[in-house]
Amino acid sequence: MLIRKPADIRSSEITPKKVYQTRREFIQAAGAVAGAAIGVEVLTKGAAVLHAVQPAVHGRKWPNVKPNPTYSNTNGELKNTWEQITTYNNYYEFGIDKDQPAELARNFKTDGWMVEVSGECAKKGRYSLDDILKGETIEERVYRHRCVEAWSMVIPWNGIPLANFIRRMEPTSKAQYVKFTTANDLKQMPGLRSDVLDWPYVEGLRMDEAMHPLTILVVGLYGEMLPNQDGAPIRLAVPWKYGFKHVKSINKIEFVEKQPLNTWQRQAPREYGFYANVNPEVDHPRWSQATERRIGEFFKRKTLMFNGYGDQVASMYSKLDLKKNF
C-alpha cells in the first residue's frame, strides 16, 4: 500500500486567494447557507444569542418603573429583545412592511401630545401625558403579544392600568364601551396617503374589558419611553387579544353606548371581529390560529387560549359564543 506524503503546498495556495482574503464574509455566507439548509440548530442557537443581548436603549428613561410580578408571569418564556420589538412592527400609518415603521416614524413628533376624552363621562376634556400619569405608578408588565398573523413576542411593557384612568374620567351608566382612535396626522404619517385601511384607526373594548386589571395604557418599553414605531407616546395593551386591538398613538378616548366598529372589522368583517380574543380553536378564514411563531424561534408554539390569560379573563366571556364573536 502506498502511503502518500502530505503535499508540500502552503495553505494560501490551496484556498483561493479571493476567498482567503474575504474569509470573514465567506464564513458568514457559509453560515447563512447552512442556516437556510439545516435551519434548526443554527437558528435556535442564534435565538439564544439574541436573547442574551441587552436591549439597545435610546436614553429617555421613565423614572421609578415598578415591576409587577403578579401580572408578568410568562411561565419562564424569555423576553424578546429591544431590537426585535422595535424593528418588527405592524403600524400601517407608517407603512405596511414590518420594517417601515422603525424607519418612517423616526421623526414623528409627540411633544405636547393631547388625548381628547369625550362621550358618556363627567370629566370630558383634553389631557396631556403628564395629566394621565399624575399620581400613577408606572408598572412593568411582561406580556405575551400575539399577532393575528400568527407570530408572537414577549414584551416588557411599562404602563398604568387603564381602569385607573377610566375611574378618574367618571364614566356614566350609559358608557358600555370605550372607543380609541389613533392620531391621523397626514403630515407626519406617510402611510395615511395609502387607502389600505379606513383612517383613522379605531379600536374598542367592552367596559369590563377596559376595566380589567390586565388592560394597560402603555407609555414605555424596557424602562424607556415608548419608541415611535411602537405607538408613542401612548398605546394600549390587552394581552389576551390579538395585536390589532392594541391601538397605538391614541389621541381620542370616547365612552360610548354602542359597540364601536373597529378598523379591521370594517376592512374585512368575515376575517376580523370586535372581540379578537386569542383563540387557537377559531381559525382565521385563511390561516390557522392553532400555532404561532415566537419571533427568534424556529419551531412554532401551540397558541394558548386567551393567549394564556384564561384564568383571569375567561369568565368575562362565559355567555358568549366565541366562534361567532371572534
Added chain:
Amino acid sequence: MWAAYYGHLSANPLSDVTNETGVWALRFICLTLLLTPLRRVSGWNVLARFRRMMGLYAFFYGMLHFMTYVILDRFAGLVDFPDGYLSWTTARNLGQSIAGDIYMRPFITVGFTAFVLMIPLAMTSTTGWIRRMGGKKWALLHRLVYLTAIAGVVHYWWLVKADISRPQTYAAIVAILLGARVYYRYART
C-alpha cells in the same frame, strides 16, 4: 440569498425567506412570459434562447419557496415530535399537515397548483424532450405556464391582509403579457 448574505433580514427572517423566494418565483415567471412578446416587438430573436433559463429559474425559486414552506411552516409547525425530528411518525405527520393545508386553504391550493404545473415543464425543458414530443405538442404542454402565472398571482392576492397593491401590480403585468399573446393570435391571422 442576497439579503441573508448582507444581513438585511428582519426580526422574522423565516418569514422573509418564504416571502422573498415566492416573489422571485413570480418575477421569473413574468420574465419568462415577457421574452416572447419582447422578441416579437423588437425582432431580437436572441431572446428566445433565454426562455428556458428564465423558466428554470422560476421553477428553481418555486421549488425553494415550496421547500421553505414545507420546512419553516409545516415542519416547524408540527409542534409535537413524539419519536424525534427524524422519524416515520414525523414524516407521516408532516405529509398529513401539508396535504391538509393544501386541501383546506385555498391560497395554498392555488400556490401548490402553480408549483406542480411547473414540474412537467422543467422536466421536458431539454432539447431532447422537445424532439421526442414534437414541437407542436411540446408547445401545447408548455402553455401550462400561463396557468402557473395566473395561479401564482391569485396565490399572492389571497394571502395578503389588506395591502393588495403588490399583487395588483403582478396581476397587471401577467394580464398584459397574456393579453399580448391573445392579441398576436387574433390580430395577426
